[in-house]
Amino acid sequence: MLYTSESIERLVEQFAQLPSIGRKTAQRLAMHVLKMPREEVAAFSKALVDVKDNVRYCTICFNITESDPCSICSSQKRNRAIICVVEEPNDVIAVEKTHEFNGLYHVLGGALSPLDGVSPEDLKVKELLSRLQDDTAEIILALSPNVEGEATTLYLGKLLKPFNIKTTRIARGLPIGSDLEFADEATLTRALEGRVAL
């Protein structure tokens, strides 16, 4: 018998099933929990079920929320004429962190990936089209710069064309703080193509 405690073993297994957490890390985390104060562990335990009980998806933008529609969709301070399309709720957090965007969001729930069997019907594409109104001024496609994100960007670009709404995509280029010398060719190509006047 490897573990002298079944409870520890069960907790290790629970941690190990999470993405990016291997068995050794799971073991270290379980031992950490063992040393945490009882009330902190109880708070952690409650936070887990609370997420399942309280969090749902906004029926307008499909971001996660506790009230429907979500606080962004129902806010009067946001510019309702601009919609930023992203893949996942995490991407909304990333964009919000910039404090540069004051419009609304639309969370697709993923990106097109024929290999993984993700087709337009699996994403909230239909729901995006039905959100478009006469006063929609711009749709920003903020999808990941990988194969799936590019495919989704091109697909949505084509789909949105007949609506005659300004459709943009976020810039691809050298990340801030990086070194031109170490940039890969694809990124440098995009950076050159996307050059802007000084």
Add this chain to the structure above:
Amino acid sequence: MLYTSESIERLVEQFAQLPSIGRKTAQRLAMHVLKMPREEVAAFSKALVDVKDNVRYCTICFNITESDPCSICSSQKRNRAIICVVEEPNDVIAVEKTHEFNGLYHVLGGALSPLDGVSPEDLKVKELLSRLQDDTAEIILALSPNVEGEATTLYLGKLLKPFNIKTTRIARGLPIGSDLEFADEATLTRALEGRVAL
């Protein structure tokens, strides 16, 4: 507001306080929990508090256990004449995984580290000495090969000398699967010193 859900924010914070988990990973884990089935999340939540409620330390070897004395200390199949001294409960698991050791353990609860204020009184050293009996044939010091582990090994070696019990330490040398070319000097020095006849 970054998070549109307070529950998610609380769970992210809970994950982020764990060792080796940064804020981005915590966010990814929280989103994963959101997608897990309700009953799996409930099991995870229960596993956390169960560890706090059920796990304590064996009063003989100070390993974690749910019954006191632990299953190893109370086993009739183990060789009670050999005691393997380790730093943490995780080390017991590591040694058990080898299936090479059939003796008992003694978990010190750390290693000597004057800088961190860990002195012999903070470790289960006194308890180790009081466990020694006439039939104790060998004490294996299986501490980590770092400064703290070395210091603890030397300290215990000196302390155990008057007892006239065979005291050994686990070998330091090249790890299996590694490349001699890339071995650091300290390791290679130990490997040469510890050479054994073919």
